[in-house]
Amino acid sequence: SLIWTGSYNFTKSARLNNQENVVVLDDQVVVNKFSKHFEQLKKRLFDEGMFDEKYKKPLPFLPKKISIVTSPTGAVVHDIIHIVGRRFPNVHIEIVPAKVQGEGAEDEIISGINLVNVRSDADVAIVARGGGSLEDLNAFNSEAVARAIFASEIPVISAVGHETDFTIADFVSDLRAPTPSAAAELVVPSRAELVRQNLELIKALIDTFTRFIDHLNTLLNDFSSRLINPRKKIEDLKLKLDDINSRFIRIFFNNLSQTRERFTWRIDKFRANGPLPHINKLKESVAIINYNSFKSIRIYVNNKFTLLYQKEGEGKIKAINDCLDYIFEGIIFLVDADIYLNDKILIKMIYPIINQNEQVVISALRPPNSILNINLVKYLYINRCFQFRHKFSRYIYGVGSNACIKYEAIKKLGKFSEKKLSDDGAATGVDLASKGIKSFILINNKIQADTYPMNITEYFRQNLRWYENSLQYSIKSKKMRVIKFFGLFLVSIYLLIIPILLFLNISFFLIGLLFLLSIYLKKIRKIIFYKLNNKDESLKLGLAFFLYLIFYIYLDLLINIIVFFEMLFYRKAYKKRKNLLS
Numbered sequence: 001s002l003i004w005t006g007s008y009n010f011t012k013s014a015r016l017n018n019q020e021n022v023v024v025l026d027d028q029v030v031v032n033k034f035s036k037h038f039e040q041l042k043k044r045l046f047d048e049g050m051f052d053e054k055y056k057k058p059l060p061f062l063p064k065k066i067s068i069v070t071s072p073t074g075a076v077v078h079d080i081i082h083i084v085g086r087r088f089p090n091v092h093i094e095i096v097p098a099k100v101q102g103e104g105a106e107d108e109i110i111s112g113i114n115l116v117n118v119r120s121d122a123d124v125a126i127v128a129r130g131g132g133s134l135e136d137l138n139a140f141n142s143e144a145v146a147r148a149i150f151a152s153e154i155p156v157i158s159a160v161g162h163e164t165d166f167t168i169a170d171f172v173s174d175l176r177a178p179t180p181s182a183a184a185e186l187v188v189p190s191r192a193e194l195v196r197q198n199l200e201l202i203k204a205l206i207d208t209f210t211r212f213i214d215h216l217n218t219l220l221n222d223f224s225s226r227l228i229n230p231r232k233k234i235e236d237l238k239l240k241l242d243d244i245n246s247r248f249i250r251i252f253f254n255n256l257s258q259t260r261e262r263f264t265w266r267i268d269k270f271r272a273n274g275p276l277p278h279i280n281k282l283k284e285s286v287a288i289i290n291y292n293s294f295k296s297i298r299i300y301v302n303n304k305f306t307l308l309y310q311k312e313g314e315g316k317i318k319a320i321n322d323c324l325d326y327i328f329e330g331i332i333f334l335v336d337a338d339i340y341l342n343d344k345i346l347i348k349m350i351y352p353i354i355n356q357n358e359q360v361v362i363s364a365l366r367p368p369n370s371i372l373n374i375n376l377v378k379y380l381y382i383n384r385c386f387q388f389r390h391k392f393s394r395y396i397y398g399v400g401s402n403a404c405i406k407y408e409a410i411k412k413l414g415k416f417s418e419k420k421l422s423d424d425g426a427a428t429g430v431d432l433a434s435k436g437i438k439s440f441i442l443i444n445n446k447i448q449a450d451t452y453p454m455n456i457t458e459y460f461r462q463n464l465r466w467y468e469n470s471l472q473y474s475i476k477s478k479k480m481r482v483i484k485f486f487g488l489f490l491v492s493i494y495l496l497i498i499p500i501l502l503f504l505n506i507s508f509f510l511i512g513l514l515f516l517l518s519i520y521l522k523k524i525r526k527i528i529f530y531k532l533n534n535k536d537e538s539l540k541l542g543l544a545f546f547l548y549l550i551f552y553i554y555l556d557l558l559i560n561i562i563v564f565f566e567m568l569f570y571r572k573a574y575k576k577r578k579n580l581l582s
Helices: 027-047 075-087 105-119 136-141 143-151 168-172 180-187 191-226 230-273 275-293 316-322 371-384 386-394 407-413 454-463 469-516 518-524 535-581
Strands: 002-010 016-024 065-070 092-097 124-129 156-160 297-301 305-310 326-328 338-340 346-348 360-362 404-406 440-443 446-449
Touching (some): 027 143, 027 168, 065 075, 065 105, 075 092, 075 124, 124 136, 136 168, 143 168, 156 168, 156 180
Parallel strands (some): 065 092, 065 124, 124 156
Antiparallel strands (some): 002 016, 305 326, 440 446
16 A cells, blocks of 8 residues: 655745655555554453443533543534534633644644643533544544543543544543534533424423313303302392391290209309308307406427416317427427417428338327327328328337337337336336336426437437328318319309300201201202202211201210219319318
């Protein structure tokens, strides 16, 4: 074969000078040289996975900026600029100059691709060159150029040669264009085509909306044609509404008057049977007792205890003093009620509440040999100290002098019996006082106390806990007032709501029955609300009204249940309070 190499130029005189070198080579040798190198490089890059589709980056639909790596003096640049400007004139084009053949072409192409990635302001890059011989396209078959295109973060379009020319850059790039002109058409869409598509979409939307409006007009006309004499129907409904309104007003006021009478009767009954009359009777009896039996009260204050006792007189006050109420070093003894001496003096009768982990031996609270006092202690510790019900059998009750003795301390002394305490307070048998045991003795309505070490005093103070019954009673009274207020509030709400619920129940029942029997009513031709197409619509309307009816019935039942349990709870609390007062 013959290979021509040379150059053409024009002189100043406009004459063409041609320098040609003709070399005669064997065709098979030239083809084998380039083909063998091309296939080897292609196979190696394919094995590395550089041709896989998973590494292909998607092209932007409408790029804002395009970078073109090509020769700035070739016809390729003008073709691309012309086609891009014709298809979409607002796209910015950047030319990255590079040699596309000859020595240094590979390095300049690689530098151009790297420059586009470093600047990172372009949306897509085009590596372009016009047609040429196999030797002219050799720069795009370079391994270095292929790896630069593969490593690019910006999508790259390869537009090298003619449609029949294939290079390594075509396989590695994200998209191959047959020619540079085809690359310009692929990189941007046609503005005229986009405008045409948008107009078609707008027209389709307008047609769809128009059909929808026409369908709604058809439905409206259909529904309007179903109405039968609407003016006459409205007049009939007005007459029925007036009748229902008059009946409702009459029933409402009748129920309201009956409910007011029942409520007034219940209030009068509550006032007659409530705690206020009983309290007033108790106040009157206390005033009579104070006037007849009370003579004088002295308050005796000593170093370590305070004793309230009655010097003269008989009656209830003396019986209270016989039961020994006093306060000694934080330990409180009691009986069990409040006594009003006059308007300014109130004796808080308190009872002992002992720590449930303690075990004590308690003798009589009344004078010696009093069986009645044993029953009083049982009443206090069984009925008033609930945490001691299950431990009542573990307490010892004696008939000796009044005493409060720690059970653990007694166990250290040995067996305890009634003989160890005499009626006059003297210790017999084992000397209790010398062992650190304290006994409180009632002699002639006064207190006589033996001494004991301070450590036992502190031990008693830390382990015995006492609370006043008056505080508990005040809390119960507050709870009862809250319960009374809440109950009366619910009753008032119920009395206001029940007429409305009654009217709604009757109305929904009649309307639901009317729609369920619509088939027969149409035959009779007495009442026609609407002209329905089939029986299913009538049944659905009737079912809907019945569901509303069931809802209001359940609401009424719920209010009745709440009021019933509230009044039941209030009645139970009232009976309990009445028993406590009695």
